[in-house]
Amino acid sequence: MMVTVTINDTAIEVEENTSVLTAATQLGVKIPTLCYNEHLSVHGGCRMCMVEDTGTGRLVPACSTIVTDGLVVDTESKNAVEARRFIAALLLSRASDSPEIQELASELGLDPNSPDLDPVSNYLLNRRPEREYTKCILCSLCVRACAEIPERHAISVSGRGMARKVVTPFLKISEMCIGCGSCAYVCPTDAILIEEAD
Amino acid sequence: MSKLTPDTLNEIRDRMQHGVILREGEGRAKIVVHMGTCGIASGAREILTAFTDTLGPLGDDIILTTSGCAGLCKHEPMATVQLAGQTPVKYIDLTPAKVRKIIEEHVTNGSMVAAYALAVGSERLS
């Protein structure tokens, strides 16, 4: 069955069970993503792809929202744009040295040195307390890639909240790892290094 | 225990109906110690022991049982004492010494210990 969805005033007919993100891509509408990869299961965690459901006025993640017939979406509403900038600033506050996140933030108009920076972004980029250095943004692409491509389950997420980390079982060299490099390949921030074993 | 049917369920209900209200032949008094987590944390186990110990041989025609929290956690440990055919009395902030006095004056001699009592009667059901 086909359903009709309207994105930024353009209607399109898509198959049932299509995500807003896929429909938008078909229309040529670009929505930034980080934890999404079309070959892996949907995570819905990074919240980078928030768009506005005009009907309810609520923000929804494009990657994991399935279109229903008659859905109207605005990817450029004031709230959606503000939300995505907020998410980008949060990620930059975490992985401030990641060139990829810096670039994404800059595409969304976030410049740490701009005098016009809004107070929240200014806090997140310039005033926040220093954090432990990391490039990992916890998108979990590596965990899903390892589990779903070679089906090795060599890494997983451990801990909760700010203590959340991607780890190998018991923090030891994983016996399940075959060194395929899928994890490093999908990592959007180059946080995983592949080293030759001795 | 054979499995219940709607009829045998009704039989148990009729037999147990108003288990709270003492009927002839069921005993002279019923004492309920309120033992939710709050009650136990405030010492309800000591209160239950005090009732058991003090009642001793007196206890043959007295039903001593427990139930969950009575709601007023601030005044735990609490117990409800009901003599046959009379209205229940809720006692609050109990200590083993108070328990001994309640048994002596209320359970044995039939006059409630007003100083330890919060109220008489039961809660309003909807």
Place this chain on the structure above:
Amino acid sequence: MDQMSLLVCGGTGCTSNGSLEIRTALEQELARRGLAQDVKVVTTGCNGMCGRGPILVAQPEGVFFHSVAPEDVPELVEAYVIGGKPPARLLYTEEQRGPVIPKMSEVPFYAKQQLIALSNRGIIDPENLEEYIGRDGYQALSRVLTTMTEEEVIDEVTRSGLRGRGGAGFPTGRKWAFARAAVGNPKYVICNADEGDPGAFMDRSIVESDPHAVIEGMAIGGYAIGASEAFVYIRGEYPLALARLNLAIEQARTYGLLGENILGTDFSFDIKVSVGAGAFVCGEETSLIASLEGRMPEPRVKPPFPAQSGYMGKPTNINNVETWANIRHIILRGAEWFSSIGSETSKGTKVFSLVGKVNNTGLVEVPMGITLREIVFDIGGGIPDGKKFKAVQSGGPSGGCLPESKLDTPVDYESLTKAGSIMGSGGLIVMDETTCMVEVARYFVAFTQEESCGKCTPCREGTKHMLDILTAITEGRGEEGDIEILKTMARNIKATSLCGLGQTAPNPVLTTIRYFRDEYEAHIREKRCPSGVCKPLISYTIDKEACTGCRACAISCPVTCITGERKLPHVIDQTQCIKCGMCFDVCNFNAVRVE
């Protein structure tokens, strides 16, 4: 109408005075007025007051009638049973022995409560199934299995207006209908007993005092949606509730009330108990299901809702403990009865754990629509030690703090949301004038930040930044503009978080800013904590005039930073003081000042 019993004395004395005729007359009169189902007539043992027989005691109020004649019965039913006013001439009042002890209905804590979910509390032994049966236990299940279709059950629950008591308030009947209509087999029923809010113990108390009420509700729900397997997901920190629940399930199986062919019908249903490991996020239904399946407890995007794809991808219906405990009463007494209690949009009663700076801490069940003021001041007995009320927080760590001006808010889902708070699962924390509202906001954000699973960016990173800012403010490092930053962050975190935890975590910050902005400003601009709570912003000094030189403070000071001769004013060395407040607490002359 209250469930009333009339206890006719059947002792030897009263029987010879004609009490059996009184009983017959009562039964006839009640039947004539169609009250036979609502009022029970019971014969009891001797009351001991044989000289004034026949004796009649009306429960639950405990009204004592004496010398009742058959011709008094119509008046008694008319005036008391229906009108609530006992005929004075039948009341036993004179010659009462001892001081007068109030009736339960006269004790303010109990007077405004109305019990449905807690109707067996303090009455039955939770470890004795037959006592539960004696209070009409499993009668609702029996009626459902023998006389009602699945649709009729769902229709009854829908018409009752019952809404989820776990917090979100989704109509229970509609939830059941979705699960029933969903395609997939088998279907599952889950009871959410993972009560994790600080200061909340509603579900624990229900399971501890009346576990069969939950089991019976679940079995009825299972029948209605077409499920024969169920789970109770209960907090591991509730050992007593867990033990009583396990025992109750065992007993129910022994009696054929769980298991194969329940009550001799072809309905089979059983319950497994799963113990949680202490993650607050497991209260969120998709996280709870992940945990049940043995996976990391993380929420996922809805839809699909659990009704479509829940446990093991099958249609699943989750309700919370209190919701399940209401079901049997709705079946037995009907949707009309249930919906006659409560407010326009919120029907029935709600259980609250009333804690904090309030005289009567405890567990209360009140009709929806009652005001916060009635709960705090009438039932709760107001604020201890003559202090002033400052705020009440409803809905646990994700609820809002409402001030004095909002005390007349009726307790229902919509009104609380409009005031900036939520119904939540039923925690009510009362705060007095010695509570710092910035510190309260900081405390709750610290809790939600600690309990955030970390899957989505705004809840994980955003609440941490809010916590940093709030901590800075309480330590005197707040900057002009921080309030606006907090408000904007809060709005964005609510709008972008994946699950209810992140979507509500900023509520305490938003409401404390909305209602107590002056406290934030005092911390930020004047580096002053008006409530004298935030340690970096306060100092203890001794008033020379008031100090008697008794040395109590000097002796108790753990860092011995108070000096002074006996009978002469003492002095606190500010460079050494750790602001523990000990001197303040021990001073009998109000000579220690907090600024």
